[in-house]
Amino acid sequence: MGNKIQKDDAQWREQLSPEQYRVTRQKGTEPPFSGDHRVSDEHGIYHCVCCGAALFENEHKFDSGCGWPSFDRPLAKSAIEEHYDDSHAMRRIEVVCSRCDAHLGHVFPDGPRETTGLRYCINSVALDFHAGE
Numbered sequence: 001m002g003n004k005i006q007k008d009d010a011q012w013r014e015q016l017s018p019e020q021y022r023v024t025r026q027k028g029t030e031p032p033f034s035g036d037h038r039v040s041d042e043h044g045i046y047h048c049v050c051c052g053a054a055l056f057e058n059e060h061k062f063d064s065g066c067g068w069p070s071f072d073r074p075l076a077k078s079a080i081e082e083h084y085d086d087s088h089a090m091r092r093i094e095v096v097c098s099r100c101d102a103h104l105g106h107v108f109p110d111g112p113r114e115t116t117g118l119r120y121c122i123n124s125v126a127l128d129f130h131a132g133e
């Protein structure tokens with residue numbers, strides 16, 4: 001992707017709430033069961049809260065019981081990038097927005113077997129839901 005959005009810290013701080021900034025720009029994690037995107041069954045698309053890129057679709061969300069919105073796949077493979085994350089003494093795969101590098105969450109290999117087998121475990125504060133899209 002050649003069109004990365006680049007802003008400095010002050011610009012992100014101005015645009016985002018403190019919690020959005022902490023999660024997306026400082027690789028934070030919201031407390032489980034704190035987000036407001038876990039129970040919606042509406043049709044719609046989840047956008048990056050930082051840059052507005054379309055990232056996930058509600059049809060691909062499933063109830064993992066883990067306390068964060070969980071998807072079995074991104075809207076498009078190109079919408080996200082995956083990086084190894086060795087923090088917290090474990091190897092996980094970090095998921096970031098491919099357009100602005102916002103930290104979104106992690107992907108784990110314990111998703112629904114009948115579909116992709118993947119669980120994209122995403123912080124709800126990193127997402128902006130547009131119903132009806």
Ligand SMILES: [Zn+2]
Pocket residue numbers: 048049050051052053097098099100101102
């Ligand atoms: Zn983004």
